[in-house]
Amino acid sequence: MCSNSREKATFISSFSLQTQIFNSLQRILLSYINSFSGLSKEIWWLALITLINRAGAMVIPFLSLYLSDDLSFTKGQIGWIMTSYGLGSFFGAWLGGKLSDQIGYYKVILGSLMLTGVSFIIVQYFSSFWSICISFFILIAIADAARPAFFVALSAYSKPENKTRSLTFIRLAINLGFSAGPALGGLIIATIGYHGLFWVDGITCVIAGLVMIQTLHPKKAKELDKEVVIENPVPAYRDSTYIIFLISLALFGFIFVQYFSTVPLYYKEIHELSEEKIGLLLAMNGALIFFFEMPLIAYLEKTNISKTGNVINGFILTGISFALLLITPWAGILIIGMIIATLGEMVAFPFGNAFALDRAKKGRQGAYMGLYSMSFSVAHIFGHNSGMQFIDSFGYDNSWILMTLIAGVGTFLLILVKQRLRHEKTND
Numbered sequence: 339m340c341s342n343s344r345e346k347a348t349f350i351s352s353f354s355l356q357t358q359i360f361n362s363l364q365r366i367l368l369s370y371i372n373s374f375s376g377l378s379k380e381i382w383w384l385a386l387i388t389l390i391n392r393a394g395a396m397v398i399p400f401l402s403l404y405l406s407d408d409l410s411f412t413k414g415q416i417g418w419i420m421t422s423y424g425l426g427s428f429f430g431a432w433l434g435g436k437l438s439d440q441i442g443y444y445k446v447i448l449g450s451l452m453l454t455g456v457s458f459i460i461v462q463y464f465s466s467f468w469s470i471c472i473s474f475f476i477l478i479a480i481a482d483a484a485r486p487a488f489f490v491a492l493s494a495y496s497k498p499e500n501k502t503r504s505l506t507f508i509r510l511a512i513n514l515g516f517s518a519g520p521a522l523g524g525l526i527i528a529t530i531g532y533h534g535l536f537w538v539d540g541i542t543c544v545i546a547g548l549v550m551i552q553t554l555h556p557k558k559a560k561e562l563d564k565e566v567v568i569e570n571p572v573p574a575y576r577d578s579t580y581i582i583f584l585i586s587l588a589l590f591g592f593i594f595v596q597y598f599s600t601v602p603l604y605y606k607e608i609h610e611l612s613e614e615k616i617g618l619l620l621a622m623n624g625a626l627i628f629f630f631e632m633p634l635i636a637y638l639e640k641t642n643i644s645k646t647g648n649v650i651n652g653f654i655l656t657g658i659s660f661a662l663l664l665i666t667p668w669a670g671i672l673i674i675g676m677i678i679a680t681l682g683e684m685v686a687f688p689f690g691n692a693f694a695l696d697r698a699k700k701g702r703q704g705a706y707m708g709l710y711s712m713s714f715s716v717a718h719i720f721g722h723n724s725g726m727q728f729i730d731s732f733g734y735d736n737s738w739i740l741m742t743l744i745a746g747v748g749t750f751l752l753i754l755v756k757q758r759l760r761h762e763k764t765n766d
Contacts, residue, residue, distance in 0.1 A: 392515025434483030435708015591717025652686025657745025
């Protein structure tokens, strides 16, 4: 009898625990689904176009391998080709911002997608060093001309209160695309060869353009927050508060790109991790973003923390992730550091984007978002190469100290931006 009572009590306790776990999972799932609510159908189409385009972006992750294995370029030559890639990105961002104000974001995005598709197919037929440098400069300039235009489109298709979540949703599509692209790209290289990547990249760009014609044509898409053309708009380059903000973001980009260039080398050379384990650590970044970024942004939007305040918090977290690498040789700190860096990314990027879009209403959105995109192009031009050179000259520990100090400088600049915004509001 006593035994039956104990078994019954154990069963009830187990059932109660299972019910609690189920209810908790149900609440988490509902919270995740609710974080997508209220987004316009145009934003969903824009996310699909982005997903198709980024899933097809297979050449870029394998570019250094293609240049060394297929074209037999030296590391020095590959470095210069990557520099031309960065310069093309910088020029394209400037051009895309200017054209978005002159002819509209729709034409810029569509033209960029179609011309990028054709360019990917053509560029595979160049093989000399200088022809590769020039062709990749032109290719990336055309491709990245769409970046500012995408921001302007996103602003137009979002209600003001949904902009940050809309930006986060587009980032989710980008991360999904970048996760699928390299996996499929490896399969294509193994079966068809590197040239298959160029064809797939080109075709997916054209498909993304065709989807855009069918779904976001001006006659079909509804602008929810039209750009207000104000008298005497403030030129983006004369908005000193915005320029300081962009310098801080360029510094943030400079230290963040280390997680995809110098940090993997640190994992391998100092902690002796295999390529498989390094891949899992990097994949954790994308997985965390996929599962937690939308709910996190939805939660932070309900708090009293300003957009610049959230960017500051993201910057601080990323700085801490580098400082942690100095504390202990324990391998587990690498996982903790990646989690903290990803959390910093999830907070800083969406709110940084949202701040730039809000600020752009002082002038022309295309020019403002063009400068915003250019700040990250600068980070890519200098971040990877400078990080490698510094490690080669001064070692990993000194490099992590430098990254932590840069995070401190960037945080100071953002605090200055916050004070200037407070002063502007007082004067208004």
